[in-house]
Amino acid sequence: MKHEIYETFADAIVRLASCSPHAGKMFQYLDVVINPAAGGFARRRKLTAALEIAVRRADEHPSTDVLPYALHLTQYPFHGRVIGRELLDAIRTDETPRLVVIAGGDGTHAEVMSALVGLPHELSRRFHVFRVPMGSGNDGADAFDLETACRTLFGASQAVLAPAVRVSAVGLEPMYSFNVASLGIDAFITGTVNKLKKIVPGDAYKVPADLATLFYGPVYGVGEMTVSLGSAGDPVEVLSDRFILVAFGASGHRTYGDHKRILPGDENVCAIRTDRLVKRIALKSRIYSGEHTSDPLVVMRQSDRIEVGYNRKIAVQCDGEAVWLRPENFPVVFERLDDSVPAIHAKS
Structure with a gap:
């Protein structure tokens, strides 16, 4: 049937x-x-x-x-x-x-x-x-x-060339995102949600999101991470901090996690530093609404390429599919690919 x-x-x-x-x-x-x-x-x-x-x-x-x-x-x-x-x-x-x-x-x-x-x-x-x-x-x-x-x-359509993000990790096949790829707490949440969907009916996102906010740091730890923006060997800027999340979009003005406004402006890179639990909880709701960009914990940038260095186990997600990375898989490179797939799209 x-x-x-x-x-x-x-x-x-x-x-x-x-x-x-x-x-x-x-x-x-x-x-x-x-x-x-x-x-x-x-x-x-x-x-x-x-x-x-x-x-x-x-x-x-x-x-x-x-x-x-x-x-x-x-x-x-x-x-x-x-x-x-x-x-x-x-x-x-x-x-x-x-x-x-x-x-x-x-x-x-x-x-x-x-x-x-x-x-x-x-x-x-x-x-x-x-x-x-x-x-x-x-x-x-x-x-x-x-x-x-x-x-x-x-x-009511228009022909477009859809951009993409290619994620290249050492020792792994390239992964592709056609919206937003990211490292850190949200990728961990994504993997948890995907497991729960198999056994729990309905929208299981909110509960693990709240639990991850509470326990992600103590369980997995948040180490020093470097994010180099720009071409290989000649970065425009290097960010170094204890980032709990790094998101990289095919462009700016994108949502993920069912319309959560992680990239509300022209910038396609969002890096969020870790902090005390109470601040993380307050920031989470601001991320959902796109009001996080001015927060002191948040770094917003625009770049066609970033290279991430990290020496801990961490999750990466591409359009809702999560994979765990280990220190030997770094550095990880996120690259924008313009005009990657011909598509038809709703007229603006």
Whole structure:
């Protein structure tokens, strides 16, 4: 029964896209990737509401010439990466222009798109990506909500080249973020939340966030960290302090953790020093609302590249997927990649 529901959702998405003025030109074929474990699909109430919206919008714009498509369902953690590589193989062998619609959260979007980063023009001209916000965190999607996504697919869209962040750690494969990557307490929270999502229904973010604020320092410690801004070997500035969090965005004006305003201005780098518990608790709420930038504990900068040095175990997260790093994985380099993946986006 669930598979039929996903097919119905995908069919509605394709019918909407088939009515787009871009259909037949920008794309002639669709790949619809759905993560059934994403928050918008895994919870019955949200799934029912999403299905109603998608089908209603598609029925409002009937099309007699529906484009062909393939449905891809993720079946296990990180399956999106495998699907992304399979799509890349298809793009290499088939010149038919296609639209890759990814319905899930930021993590699902990033998994699929990581296989499509920085391709030569000969390949990148053959596809566009569209990220549908169906997760528990949808900060990097190409539309604010599903209603907007439906309007975008129907035609209220613009072609863009989505930027990315490449995170390179010693001894590990490069990781990619298409929104905000970060080191420290928030990455630890992300990993904790991802574990809890498997066993606790609903939004589990708030409880571990509060607990991490209390216990992160005593449990993991916060050591001296260096953050070098600018090109390798010739940094513009070097920051050195006991930073509890360093965030690096594909640009400024970005949110993460379900619309928490970590980068509210033009700056794409945010480094936060540790301090007494009471100050950390007060600062946490200001970060959520984007009012933290003037706090003495916060450093805001704009940079295309940072290199981080650290000699302790620490977590890094890319679009909601966390990995633990050890001292031997440093230095870690965060780099902005402009124009990394062709996409369609809701009109501003």
